[in-house]
Amino acid sequence: MNATKQLMIEAKGVQKWYPNGFHALRGVDLEVNRGEKVVIMGPSGSGKSTFLRTFNALEDYQEGTVVVDGMELNNDLRNIDAVRKEVGMVFQQFNLFPHLSVLDNLLLAPIWVRKRNRAEVEQQALALLERVGIAEQAHKFPGQLSGGQQQRVAIARALCMEPRLMLFDEPTSSLDPEKVREVLDVMRQLAIDGMTMVVVTHEVGFAREVADRVVLMDEGRVVEIAPPDQFFNHPEHERSKRFLAQIL
């Protein structure tokens, strides 16, 4: 794990088949640099979530290589554990632990995985909750919070592990329209602060503002990769144009 390495994610020729035979990823390549914000878009079933989830071994793959921050994601359990410590993920369904308070949600992993002292993690956690704007909910339970608040807690929970890379899997797709903004604001600030982010989303506005590059996927392949200006205004491929026509 060379700290001066520029490449955060290096995916080459990734192929994945599901047990039922469905060919989900058909040879995908992607490089993400440190500090870059990459947005992945595409129609449903395009494999974008599947691809994202190969970056923290929630999905395995049969061919190709995925290297995250210099650690290759293969069958080696040690690598998988090491990668998961450095990569944070935010889910569409929030997936907060309902039996723990908000604060305990944040403290769980740093205490048990990084073996840190509870008191100091608590300080950090409270600061994070402050950063995402819900410090006063620290002792409430997830069931008592709104969707937008829960997602912000989820972001804080992932950040509490001090990851080098943050993955977002359609973070706002389950939210009421009024709540989408508050979550995107947090993500925007996170981007400004320099976090390397890969985001699967349909939020075009966010992509335009924050993304360094936009990746379009369709049917398990990468169709086009381009900076947002170019992608949204002058797309090269036919399929990109069709996709944009649908969503814009």
Add this chain to the structure above:
Amino acid sequence: MKRLTISLRRQLFATPADGIISVGLLALLSWAGWGVLNWAINSAQWLVVRANAAALTIGRYPEAQEWRLWLLLGMLTSLAGLSWGRLRGASGWPLNDRIAAGLLLVLAVGVPPLLAFGPLNQIRVLFLLLILLLGRLAFSHRLSQALSKRFGDWWALIWGVAYVFGLWLIAGGLGLQAVRPSDWGGLLFTLLITSLTLLLALPLGVILALGRRSSLPLFRYISVGIIELIRGAPLITLLFLGQNLVGFLAPNGLAPDRVWRATGVLTVFAAAYLAEAIRGGLNAIPRGQFEAARSLGLSNVHTMALVVLPQALKVALPAMGGQCISLLQDTTLLSIIGLFDLLGIARSVLANPDWLGRYAEVYLLLAVLYWCSCAALSLGSRALEKRLASPGLQSIPKPQ
């Protein structure tokens, strides 16, 4: 009062069919009730119960060592009182609690003389009740709230230590005179075996449930095999197996005491059923919980222990409570293989020519004892469910 009678009359006689049913039921109930009361007061001979109260409650426990059981009871009632107070919090004495306290008072004052307890024992029972109520008072009072909360984390540990201490008091050894398992009997034996079996069966049940859901085929098939085999066999055949065949399997005929053999069988039996209840709980946990935990870097063991099992066990609590009650009732089968649980002692009492034919009296007493124990377990389980429910967390209703 008048409104009540009018509304009752309207409901009970809404249609002619309803009217007939109501009249018929009332007639049947009053006839049956009168018959039972008449029998209970006039023709029933309650001497059998009074003369055998000791045997029924503690079996053949040596009289000289009875003080240990009183000590145990004292410890349990004080802990129970404190727990009661803690559960209620600072809400004072709501109606339910006052009714319960009153009922307990009536029972504590009225029943011991009926059962021909000596005056010393009657005082002891009253004393125990006072301890219970004092404990309740102590921990529900405003001033002791802070103390009660601090105890909160250690509560399970305190009960655990008390349980082990209680086992030592019962069994003896290490300073106290040993009392063999074959001398434990009656209600003491039933409650002891039930609690012991439950404690052992719970972890075993978790293991079986996890094995049933394992992705490794070997463990899955073995778990399914064990669970289905045990659930398909009548308990009596398994107890039978335990008593008669363990001797064949053990080296050189070295077999543990009959009581422990039966406990072992009951444990495995209960574990198989508990496993199904726990599996229901595990199935209710969405996959996202696993994924979130893994994505945070938590190992498989940590994920299970810290995230999934706590939630799954809470969901499975109603079904597990039902299993507890079944287990208590299943201990009666120990009487068939010749062990002296409550029913076993009762049957041996009835076999005594002095008490020939007194079946109804003895069995009625037993029915009351079992019913009260099961009802208490039921209430306790429901109270536990409410206590453990995280705010906002929906638990899945008990499967039919």
Add this chain to the structure above:
Amino acid sequence: MPVPWWRDNRKLGWFIQLAAGLFLLLAIALLLGNLERNLARAGLRLTLGWLNQPAGFDIAETLLPYRASDSYGRALLAGFVNTLRVVVSGLVLATALGVAVGAASFSGNPLLRSVTRVYVELVRNIPLLLQLVFWYFAVFLSLPSADQALQLPGMQLAKSGIYLFGADLVNGELVGGLRLSLELAALLTGLVIYSAAFIAEVVRGGIASVPLGQWEAAKSLGLKPLQILRLVVLPQALRVIVPGLNSQYISLAKNSSLAVAIGYPDLYAVAETTLNQTGRGIEVFLLLLVVYLMLDLVISVVMNAIDRLVRLQER
């Protein structure tokens, strides 16, 4: 760089299973070795030939003709037939009672509702074995002699048995009609009352699962409560009820083995006697296990077929 096996995601599972499997085989081999040695010492090698030897004991009541000189095999068969007798009639009666009580818990009559509630709560919290011995010893054994038999509609109750469908008093004894021994009657009574309470809960849960809107729509169409139940609610409730009934029926089949406590010679009771006489613990136990598992299987298969039928009808 090849990944060592203890860190390999794909291989680790197989290695764990291999290790566990070997350990298990070792343990089983050890136990079987002990078994073999102890059996040999007692002169009881595993075989089924002894089933042909004469049993030498009587069976109190059998549907199947049986004499003490018949083989053990026949004795066990007679016991099995007795078990079937109890299970089949028990299932029918318990279902009838359970459905009635379950439906009654929705009646408009509060007295009826309370009675059903009390019945269920009472019966569910008292152990079945206690109920059985109570019915047998405290109730049925204290019935009067035949000449003073208790008269109920359609049946006469006396010390010599329960007589259904007309029996005549001849020389101080009751003859004719269908006679149930006291043991069978007590077993059936206890089993039926106990199982019906649980079946009632299953039925209640099933009916409760039908949305209120169904009741309201049917009522607004002018259907009477009993018709609503029969034509609209019960068919839908069956979806939920049938799986629940499956487990209750299997419970009833297994609970029939408690007959041994009140002297009814069911399969388990006969098996116990056989074991005491022959010492053939393992064979007898395996036989029992197989038979009860088969019984469970048959019940499950039938219930699954009914389940599919119920679900088909709704499409």
